[in-house]
Amino acid sequence: MNNTLDISRLGKVIKHDAMSFFQNLSLALIVLWAIPVAIWLFSSLTPGDGHMETLSRISIIGTLLKIIIILAPARLYKYCNDSRKGIGYAMLPASSLEKFISMVFYCVIVAPVLYLAGALAVDSVLTLIGGPYEGFAITEYFDKLAQLKHFGVESGFMLDGDYPVYEDYAKILSPTVLVLSNILGLLMLSTVFMFGNMVFKKRKTGKMIGILVLLFIVFMIVMVNYVSNHEQYFQQMCEENAAAFFKRLIYFTSRASLVIEAVVSVVMLWLTYYKIKTQKY
Amino acid sequence: MIKINNLDFAYKNTQVFKSISLEFQKGNIYGLLGENGVGKTTLLKLICGLQTPQHGSVTVDELTPSERQPEFLQNVYFLPEEVITEDTTPEKFIQKIGCFYPRYDFGLFNKLMGELEVDLSKKFNELSHGQKKKALLACALSLQTDYLFLDEPTNGLDIPSKALFRKVISQYCSDETTVIISTHQVKDVENLIDPIVILDRDDVLLNASFAEITDKIYFEYGPERIQNAYYTEMLPGGYINVLPNTEHMESNVNIEALFNAVMKNKETIKNLMK
The missing domain is CATH 3.40.50.300 (P-loop containing nucleotide triphosphate hydrolases)
Structure with a gap:
């Protein structure tokens, strides 16, 4: 018997977890799908133009997608590390790897994809009905990516409106980098909260958000200190060639964030697997 | 096993x-x-x-x-x-x-x-x-x-x-x-x-199994409390005495009495059952 990975047994674990998927996540999905409907209704009923930019809708869907990613692990695998309620999960005759793969499948893939598909479907239906929504969010996202100039301007990547500089940014922030950055960012978010779900026993999501806020504050303090300690250098750089400096800065941060997101995701996935394997009850 | x-x-x-x-x-x-x-x-x-x-x-x-x-x-x-x-x-x-x-x-x-x-x-x-x-x-x-x-x-x-x-x-x-x-x-x-x-x-x-227990411990139900018993308890109608089974007599295990006898004579019974 293969005690590490058996495809038929993995299928059983996926089926087992599927049985509680909708039971545990359906309410969150419905509420998050309903939010754009509520916004649409509110905009329709509000006097005035009420027109809503497609990019604002994409941004709302993106935010709600992040919320479902944050909520999914604790909703779907709330008790997996509970010393009493988690015994059934621990004793399920499947390997730690199979349980881990199933957890990743539902938290990282199924929950976000299902939410996104539903949200885009809702958006499309509302656009077809008419009212404040004009243009489909699903097509608009890819249109904007294809015309990165506009995407860069409208999403705030433009820094000073200087055309040659703006062109350079457009080249650095290619659609591939942006899409990869979006996907890796969501993967990192998902894996971080999946790990938090295995580490904390109560108020899992809240504690993980607290830790992330704390890390962000520490990071900001370090960055502010670093910049203030190197103020002269940054000033000199800006005076010499601001455009080139910002170009380098954006290039560096965009690539560094890709690497960090990928590394953090892998580390979080490994730690989650390790916790599943060694969890005591 | x-x-x-x-x-x-x-x-x-x-x-x-x-x-x-x-x-x-x-x-x-x-x-x-x-x-x-x-x-x-x-x-x-x-x-x-x-x-x-x-x-x-x-x-x-x-x-x-x-x-x-x-x-x-x-x-x-x-x-x-x-x-x-x-x-x-x-x-x-x-x-x-x-x-x-x-x-x-x-x-x-x-x-x-x-x-x-x-x-x-x-x-x-x-x-x-x-x-x-x-x-x-x-x-x-x-x-x-x-x-x-x-x-x-x-x-x-x-x-x-x-x-x-x-x-x-x-x-x-x-x-x-x-x-x-x-x-x-x-x-x-x-x-x-x-x-x-x-x-x-x-x-x-x-x-130990019941057979091993009764081989070495005797559970006696009688009208009197026996002084050197491992454990004695008054029951309706008499006493139960838990005793060493020196004469290899047959008896039925009373789990509660056995438990109390073991708890009162930990080392003795542990050594007896070895």
């Missing part, structure tokens, strides 16, 4: 087991007895792989439980004391987990639910505490695992249900099944368990 060898285990600063060794032979229904807090549940958790020994080893059929390999897990089922159920019917619950167990029998589950008088159509949260316990027992038995660990299974059961519990355990556990019942309600499992394991803090005081 379950082998426990020089096992040390502690929760943070609380030592639970100190170098204990113990064996559970296949095909028996063991009664795991001990005072509150001696580590009965912890021992079951160690055997199930829910905890890891700090020192020493636990093996079940040569497999290490703490590795929680599927090969091991598909042959064991642990029914904890606390009833924890899902928001579903027992039928859906068993269908959800049954496919992982090679000898799972849905027909047997239905039969057991009938014998234990549990309503099949109701969800767990619509059942009483005792009904939930019986439903989970039906689930556990229908999986037909080689090892079944029951932690305080009769807690919360009414008197007829306790009789039903004894009936289904003795009727539906095969000769190959090893059952360990942890309990402090010895009367509930009388005539069901054999052998008996008595745990003490850090130690195993007794691990």
Whole structure:
């Protein structure tokens, strides 16, 4: 018997977890799908133009997608590390790897994809009905990516409106980098909260958000200190060639964030697997 | 067979087991007895792989439980004391987990639910505490695992249900099944368990079959209290005296009296049963 990975047994674990998927996540999905409907209704009923930019809708869907990613692990695998309620999960005759793969499948893939598909479907239906929504969010996202100039301007990547500089940014922030950055960012978010779900026993999501806020504050303090300690250098750089400096800065941060997101995701996935394997009850 | 060898285990600063060794032979229904807090549940958790020994080893059929390999897990089922159920019917619950167990029998589950008088159509949260316990027992038995660990299974059961519990355990556990019942309600499992394991803090005081016990200990029911008995207790109509069986007389084990005798004469009985 293969005690590490058996495809038929993995299928059983996926089926087992599927049985509680909708039971545990359906309410969150419905509420998050309903939010754009509520916004649409509110905009329709509000006097005035009420027109809503497609990019604002994409941004709302993106935010709600992040919320479902944050909520999914604790909703779907709330008790997996509970010393009493988690015994059934621990004793399920499947390997730690199979349980881990199933957890990743539902938290990282199924929950976000299902939410996104539903949200885009809702958006499309509302656009077809008419009212404040004009243009489909699903097509608009890819249109904007294809015309990165506009995407860069409208999403705030433009820094000073200087055309040659703006062109350079457009080249650095290619659609591939942006899409990869979006996907890796969501993967990192998902894996971080999946790990938090295995580490904390109560108020899992809240504690993980607290830790992330704390890390962000520490990071900001370090960055502010670093910049203030190197103020002269940054000033000199800006005076010499601001455009080139910002170009380098954006290039560096965009690539560094890709690497960090990928590394953090892998580390979080490994730690989650390790916790599943060694969890005591 | 379950082998426990020089096992040390502690929760943070609380030592639970100190170098204990113990064996559970296949095909028996063991009664795991001990005072509150001696580590009965912890021992079951160690055997199930829910905890890891700090020192020493636990093996079940040569497999290490703490590795929680599927090969091991598909042959064991642990029914904890606390009833924890899902928001579903027992039928859906068993269908959800049954496919992982090679000898799972849905027909047997239905039969057991009938014998234990549990309503099949109701969800767990619509059942009483005792009904939930019986439903989970039906689930556990229908999986037909080689090892079944029951932690305080009769807690919360009414008197007829306790009789039903004894009936289904003795009727539906095969000769190959090893059952360990942890309990402090010895009367509930009388005539069901054999052998008996008595745990003490850090130690195993007794691990013996009824035949081995009665070979060395004599349970005498009489009108008088015997002075040099290991333990004496007044019962309606007389006394029960637990004595050394020096003349190899036959008697029936009174588990409660045996337990009290062992607790009062730990070293003596431990040495006697070696």
